[in-house]
Structures are given as structure tokens and as C-alpha cells.
Amino acid sequence: MGFIDRFLRTRKFSRGIHPEDHKRPAADALVRKMPLPERLYVPLLQHVGAPAHAAVAVGDTVQKGQRIAAPQGAISAAIHAPTSGRIVAIGDIVAPHPSGLPVAAITIDSDGRDEWTTLTACADPFALEPAEIGRRVSAAGVVGLGGAAFPSAVKLSGGRDANVDLLIINGGECEPFLSCDDRLMRDRAEEAVDGIAIMLHAAGAREARIGIEDNKPEAIAAMRAAAAGHPKIRVEPVPTRYPMGSEKHLVLALTGLEVPAQGRPADVGVVVHNVATAVAVRDAVRFGRPLVSRLVTVNGACVREPGNVEVLIGTLADEVLEFCGGLRADRGAPARLLMGGPMTGMQVPSLRVPVIKGTGGILVLDADEVGLRTPGPCIRCSTCVRACPVGLLPLEIARRIRAGDLDAAVKFGLKDCIACGCCAYDCPSHIPLVQYFHHAKGELAARDRNKLRNEATKTLAQARAERLERETREKAETAARRKAGPDPQPAPAPRPAGAAAPPAGESA
Amino acid sequence: MLFAVVSLTLLGAALGVMLGLASRFFAVEANPVVTELEAMMPGSNCGQCGFPGCAGAAAAIAAGTASPACCPPGGRALAETIAARLGIAVDLAGLRDEGPKVAGIREDICIGCTRCIKVCPTDAILGGPKQIHNVLRDACTGCGSCIERCPTEAMAMQPLPVTLQQWVWPKPAACA
Known part of the structure; x- marks a missing residue:
């Protein structure tokens, strides 16, 4: 039965691509710990949602793990000092983002002692209320470590409300070059399984399934051994096929359930968390330790000693690369610098940018690996259609975007595009299809923002019209009262017509 | 007494009917x-x-x-x-789209005359007489009405800086 099941599931997800994975030898090298950097740059926006708000001032001394920025709004995450030291600046730095635009960040000079602040540990997390676990995870600033960096507490506590029945742990790591999750599962399997048990308790799910691509036999074995004593946690190998790590595809491969278009896995009773997030949740709940470091894969043909490094959040990618031996002299100048994987990561103009919570990799690729060629015309071969894991028609969508017809592109399913890059990878004409989709999604978001702004303007203009009318009426009434006869008290002087300021400012 | 009541009632009814008919036949149709x-x-x-x-x-x-x-x-x-x-074609080439702009005030030359406040269509300017004014960026529509009202040229239109959340990937250069 199991075999037939597996066969059917694999058949269900037959799209996608199978790129060369480039994971070894980096995946087989032992994790190294980066020495303490002198200066750390901690951006206030490292997650999906609103930027955090700085809670310290320049000149303050902070302890490792002390909260330095508070979340703002419902979807946001707290940020903690990655080491002990002094705040030397709060201001803009270059963001780890393809645009190279500034992002607000807190700069900390390390004092070299790396002293933890007082942490509130918890001996038995399973005695805690699920809501309390959510609070602790939120206070520790844990976000999804798979790359999207969605605040984990929101997903965890949302699971209870949405009656989530199954917790899926994403150990797919389908992106080529990256191996930080693989390494984490090999080395810290016990901790990961403990974290998963805590998450199960918090989300109120019936069972947990850990999906791991079958190109990581060591990780599968380690996780199986660690999960042996837990009847509710099962390890399930999934076929190696990009984008298996996309949550919708992992859900499909593991359960056969399809997440509806523009829906979330919670719509089919599933919640998906990354395996590294499980370890972060364990650290947060058991030891009160906030998220201040992460595993980062440093890889690419230009790197002298590729491997996985434990890095403090806020360390410059340049310094991490230097720690890994720097650039190889025989490979020439790097052709591309990436934060994250080669398919969905961010191409950055320079590596003078900090590692943030969602950074899974620092890749320095040479020209062969990038394989950049001049795009040709679309020959309508439909290779992209076969590659698209969502079942869209990338060639048709791109054609409409090229013509500037965004509405038509949306009708062809642009909003369901997960920007995995399969279509562009397979395109024989080397058309940058994903860039078209990124561009169009950005334009659509800008359009929506503009619409909201226009509505707000209308409300404001209306409010002003009402105010002017009210003021004219009040003036007329005052004048009428004055005319009516000798008033025992002098009528108050009418306010100047335009002054929108509170009367306190009108002493003159 | 009776005569007055009856005549006024009739008059009212007749005028009401006439008004009703008029509103029906002489209605201005909004496009x-x-x-x-x-x-x-x-x-x-x-x-x-x-x-x-x-x-x-x-x-x-x-x-x-x-x-x-x-x-x-x-x-x-x-x-x-x-x-x-x-459904018409419009020549957008002449329309310079320099990106969104908002009004800004140079605090050192603002004299607090409230003239800009009075013309702002969205009440986006904050301040009082002899108080330095300020523009609420989120409320400013960039219409520029206030610029000419300022007696000290303290107001100018400034381009709205692009933030990380608003940045849009450039469109790929068209291929052959």
C-alpha cells in the first residue's frame, strides 16, 4: 500500500525541474563557528511584515540576546542583540536586497565578551499553554528560517484557530548549492525533533511529518533515529525535484492535498514550518534564547573553502566569505553574488551587506555556474509550461507583461506564480521569465497602494469640505448672536478658517 | 375658515403635482x-x-x-x-512621470503664516499662526497648490524616496 501511495504522490508532482544540486562537498564539511566579528549591522526589517521599531539609543550597552527592537503591528518580529556590546549607530545601511536601497539598522560594536542577558528557561514546555508558547516564540523573534522569514508565532497560534490537523516540517531544501538544513538535521536531529514536538503541542496538530528530499540520506537516517521515540512524528523521504521545498508542493507530495489558488496550507488543515525554525522554537521555549544566529551555507565555485558556518545575525557577508578562505584566485572575478539560493535568492551588488534571519546561503558563483546567455525570442516551444510546478503558462503571462497588459497577465494566473524560476531555468531561449513576473507583481502592488492612497485622499478632501462648512456655519451663528442683542458674555472669537492645528498653538 | 383650508389644500395638491411632473420631465440627466x-x-x-x-x-x-x-x-x-x-488612445509621451512628489517645508524660513494650510485640499499641513508648519507625507497628494502661496519660498516639491517595500523590479529589456 505504501508503495502505491508513494507512486501516486510522485505522479501528482511530476512538474518542476531537476537541476544539478552542487550541494557536496559543502554539505559534508563539518559546521564551523565564525569568530566574533568586531561590528554587527542588524537591520530592523528582516522579516515579512512591518519593520521593527528600535528600542535602544546610540551609546547604550546591550547584552547578548537583549531585545533591541520591538515588533510593530500584528505581523512583525522582535530583534535581539546578537552579541554584547555598545550601540554605535542607528541609521541606514545598504540592504541585502537586489535594489541596493537603504534599510534602517542598529550597528553594534562588540565588546568581545559575548555575554548573555538573563534568560527565562522552561523545564517542561509541554506543561505550558499553547498560547504561552506562541508568546515565547514571538518574544524570541523567531521567523521562518527557510527564506521567506514569516513571523513563526503568527503561524503557530493561527494554527489553533484554523483547526490545523497536520504539521509538516520542511526539510526539503530543494535549492541547489544550499545545505544548511541538511547539516542541521544531521548534527542537531535530537534538538529538531524536540522542537517539532513543542510545535505540535502549540499548533494542536494530530501528527507531524518531516519531508526530506531523498538526496540527503544522512539527514533522513539521523532524523529517523531521533524521531524513533515519538509516535506522532514521522520522517518521510520525498523525491528530489525542485521546487519540493515550496510549501504548497511539499503538502501535495506528502498528503496528496492541493492548497487552493491564492490560499494557504491552513485551508487544507496543514501548517508548514522549516526544520531550522523548529530548532529556533526549541531554543526559544526551552531556554528562552532568542534568535541571534543561524547556519549559513557558503558555496559556489569561487569560494576557497565552501561549507556551513554558524553566523551571528548582522555579520557582514564579506567577513563570512573571508572566514571561508575568501575567493579562489584561479576562478577569475565572481560572476554573481547571491544571498540565499540560486533560484529564489537575492542577487546583491556587493557582499558588504549583513546576514539576516532569512539568509540561508552566501553564494559566489563563477560565469560557468551562472550560465548567463543573451535572451532570444520566444519560440513558443512550451518548455516552460511543462516546467511550471503550479501549472501556469509562463510564456503567455510574460507576453502580456511585455505588452504592458497586467490585467490579462493576472487572468492567466500571475498571482499564483511562486517565482520558483523553473520556467526561466528551462527556457531554451534564455528569456528572463521570472524577472518579468517579479516586475509585474511589483507593479500590481504599486497599483493597489495607489488605489488605497486615492481613497484616503478622497476621505481627507471630504473631511475638509465638512470642516469648512461647519466653520462657516459657526461663524454665522456667532455673528447672529452678536446682532441679537447685548450679550452678557462676549462671544468667543471664531477660529481662523484654515487652522487645522489644536487651539493650543494659537496664543498669538 | 373652511374656505381657506380647502383652497390651501387644493393649491398645495395642485402645486405638488406640478412639481412632481416638472421633476419628471425637466430632470437634468447626469452623464x-x-x-x-x-x-x-x-x-x-x-x-x-x-x-x-x-x-x-x-x-x-x-x-x-x-x-x-x-x-x-x-x-x-x-x-x-x-x-x-x-476606449481612446492617449499620447502619454508628453506626460512626464517623474515619480510621486510631496510638498516639503524648510523649517528655517517658515514664518508660520498659515497660508499654505488654508489652501491644502487634504489638510495635509500641520501648524498654527507663528508656528513652524509641517507636511504629513501620507496625506499630501502632491498637487502643489501650496507652493505658490508661500511668501518666503519655504515650500518645495520633493520626490518621494523609494523604500524597500515599494521598490519594483525593472522590466527586462525587450528581446528581439
């Missing part, structure tokens, strides 16, 4: 297209198009006497939407 266009416009009635408010501009555009690109705060996006709604 539905104008109403629709007006809903698309920014609605701040800033007057930069040269028409009395957004309703005036909408009527002129619908009548074909004004270009859909006549609204500076609406910019290129609005011109495109209106052109699409009316």
Missing part, C-alpha cells in the same frame, strides 16, 4: 460616464487641471474637450485608466 470618471479622479479638487474641481475635469474629459492626461496628481496611471475606460 453616468462623468460620474464614473469622477470616481476615478483623486478627488482633492486641487484645480491644477484648470477646471473647477475633479467633477469639472471629469465632465470635460467625457465631453472630449480635455485630455485624460490633464490631471497631474493622478499621473500616468490615472491617464491610462481613463483612456482604457473611454
Whole structure:
């Protein structure tokens, strides 16, 4: 039965691509710990949602793990000092983002002692209320470590409300070059399984399934051994096929359930968390330790000693690369610098940018690996259609975007595009299809923002019209009262017509 | 007494019927297209198009006497939407879209005269007499009405900086 099941599931997800994975030898090298950097740059926006708000001032001394920025709004995450030291600046730095635009960040000079602040540990997390676990995870600033960096507490506590029945742990790591999750599962399997048990308790799910691509036999074995004593946690190998790590595809491969278009896995009773997030949740709940470091894969043909490094959040990618031996002299100048994987990561103009919570990799690729060629015309071969894991028609969508017809592109399913890059990878004409989709999604978001702004303007203009009318009426009434006869008290002087300021400012 | 009551009642009824008929037969029909266009416009009635408010501009555009690109705060996006709604081609080449701008105040030369406050169509300027004014960026529509009112030239339009959340990937260069 199991075999037939597996066969059917694999058949269900037959799209996608199978790129060369480039994971070894980096995946087989032992994790190294980066020495303490002198200066750390901690951006206030490292997650999906609103930027955090700085809670310290320049000149303050902070302890490792002390909260330095508070979340703002419902979807946001707290940020903690990655080491002990002094705040030397709060201001803009270059963001780890393809645009190279500034992002607000807190700069900390390390004092070299790396002293933890007082942490509130918890001996038995399973005695805690699920809501309390959510609070602790939120206070520790844990976000999804798979790359999207969605605040984990929101997903965890949302699971209870949405009656989530199954917790899926994403150990797919389908992106080529990256191996930080693989390494984490090999080395810290016990901790990961403990974290998963805590998450199960918090989300109120019936069972947990850990999906791991079958190109990581060591990780599968380690996780199986660690999960042996837990009847509710099962390890399930999934076929190696990009984008298996996309949550919708992992859900499909593991359960056969399809997440509806523009829906979330919670719509089919599933919640998906990354395996590294499980370890972060364990650290947060058991030891009160906030998220201040992460595993980062440093890889690419230009790197002298590729491997996985434990890095403090806020360390410059340049310094991490230097720690890994720097650039190889025989490979020439790097052709591309990436934060994250080669398919969905961010191409950055320079590596003078900090590692943030969602950074899974620092890749320095040479020209062969990038394989950049001049795009040709679309020959309508439909290779992209076969590659698209969502079942869209990338060639048709791109054609409409090229013509500037965004509405038509949306009708062809642009909003369901997960920007995995399969279509562009397979395109024989080397058309940058994903860039078209990124561009169009950005334009659509800008359009929506503009619409909201226009509505707000209308409300404001209306409010002003009402105010002017009210003021004219009040003036007329005052004048009428004055005319009516000798008033025992002098009528108050009418306010100047335009002054929108509170009367306190009108002493003159 | 009875005569007065009866005559006034009759008079009222007759006049009521006449008014009802008049409103039926002499009704001014609002052009539905104008109403629709007006809903698309920014609605701040800033007057930069040269028409009395957004309703005036909408009527002129619908009548074909004004270009859909006549609204500076609406910019290129609005011109495109209106052109699409009316099914007409519009020359957007002449429309310089320098990106969104908002008014800004140089605090060191602002004298607190409140003149800009009085003309701002969205009440986006904060301040009182002899107090330094300030512009609420989120409320400013960039209509520029306040610029000419300032006696000390303390006001200027400034481009709105692009933030990380608003940045849009550039469109790939068209291939052959």
C-alpha cells in the first residue's frame, strides 16, 4: 500500500525541474563557528511584515540576546542583540536586497565578551499553554528560517484557530548549492525533533511529518533515529525535484492535498514550518534564547573553502566569505553574488551587506555556474509550461507583461506564480521569465497602494469640505448672536478658517 | 375658515403635482460616464487641471474637450485608466512621470503664516499662526497648490524616496 501511495504522490508532482544540486562537498564539511566579528549591522526589517521599531539609543550597552527592537503591528518580529556590546549607530545601511536601497539598522560594536542577558528557561514546555508558547516564540523573534522569514508565532497560534490537523516540517531544501538544513538535521536531529514536538503541542496538530528530499540520506537516517521515540512524528523521504521545498508542493507530495489558488496550507488543515525554525522554537521555549544566529551555507565555485558556518545575525557577508578562505584566485572575478539560493535568492551588488534571519546561503558563483546567455525570442516551444510546478503558462503571462497588459497577465494566473524560476531555468531561449513576473507583481502592488492612497485622499478632501462648512456655519451663528442683542458674555472669537492645528498653538 | 383650508389644500395638491411632473420631465440627466470618471479622479479638487474641481475635469474629459492626461496628481496611471475606460488612445509621451512628489517645508524660513494650510485640499499641513508648519507625507497628494502661496519660498516639491517595500523590479529589456 505504501508503495502505491508513494507512486501516486510522485505522479501528482511530476512538474518542476531537476537541476544539478552542487550541494557536496559543502554539505559534508563539518559546521564551523565564525569568530566574533568586531561590528554587527542588524537591520530592523528582516522579516515579512512591518519593520521593527528600535528600542535602544546610540551609546547604550546591550547584552547578548537583549531585545533591541520591538515588533510593530500584528505581523512583525522582535530583534535581539546578537552579541554584547555598545550601540554605535542607528541609521541606514545598504540592504541585502537586489535594489541596493537603504534599510534602517542598529550597528553594534562588540565588546568581545559575548555575554548573555538573563534568560527565562522552561523545564517542561509541554506543561505550558499553547498560547504561552506562541508568546515565547514571538518574544524570541523567531521567523521562518527557510527564506521567506514569516513571523513563526503568527503561524503557530493561527494554527489553533484554523483547526490545523497536520504539521509538516520542511526539510526539503530543494535549492541547489544550499545545505544548511541538511547539516542541521544531521548534527542537531535530537534538538529538531524536540522542537517539532513543542510545535505540535502549540499548533494542536494530530501528527507531524518531516519531508526530506531523498538526496540527503544522512539527514533522513539521523532524523529517523531521533524521531524513533515519538509516535506522532514521522520522517518521510520525498523525491528530489525542485521546487519540493515550496510549501504548497511539499503538502501535495506528502498528503496528496492541493492548497487552493491564492490560499494557504491552513485551508487544507496543514501548517508548514522549516526544520531550522523548529530548532529556533526549541531554543526559544526551552531556554528562552532568542534568535541571534543561524547556519549559513557558503558555496559556489569561487569560494576557497565552501561549507556551513554558524553566523551571528548582522555579520557582514564579506567577513563570512573571508572566514571561508575568501575567493579562489584561479576562478577569475565572481560572476554573481547571491544571498540565499540560486533560484529564489537575492542577487546583491556587493557582499558588504549583513546576514539576516532569512539568509540561508552566501553564494559566489563563477560565469560557468551562472550560465548567463543573451535572451532570444520566444519560440513558443512550451518548455516552460511543462516546467511550471503550479501549472501556469509562463510564456503567455510574460507576453502580456511585455505588452504592458497586467490585467490579462493576472487572468492567466500571475498571482499564483511562486517565482520558483523553473520556467526561466528551462527556457531554451534564455528569456528572463521570472524577472518579468517579479516586475509585474511589483507593479500590481504599486497599483493597489495607489488605489488605497486615492481613497484616503478622497476621505481627507471630504473631511475638509465638512470642516469648512461647519466653520462657516459657526461663524454665522456667532455673528447672529452678536446682532441679537447685548450679550452678557462676549462671544468667543471664531477660529481662523484654515487652522487645522489644536487651539493650543494659537496664543498669538 | 373652511374656505381657506380647502383652497390651501387644493393649491398645495395642485402645486405638488406640478412639481412632481416638472421633476419628471425637466430632470437634468447626469452623464453616468462623468460620474464614473469622477470616481476615478483623486478627488482633492486641487484645480491644477484648470477646471473647477475633479467633477469639472471629469465632465470635460467625457465631453472630449480635455485630455485624460490633464490631471497631474493622478499621473500616468490615472491617464491610462481613463483612456482604457473611454476606449481612446492617449499620447502619454508628453506626460512626464517623474515619480510621486510631496510638498516639503524648510523649517528655517517658515514664518508660520498659515497660508499654505488654508489652501491644502487634504489638510495635509500641520501648524498654527507663528508656528513652524509641517507636511504629513501620507496625506499630501502632491498637487502643489501650496507652493505658490508661500511668501518666503519655504515650500518645495520633493520626490518621494523609494523604500524597500515599494521598490519594483525593472522590466527586462525587450528581446528581439
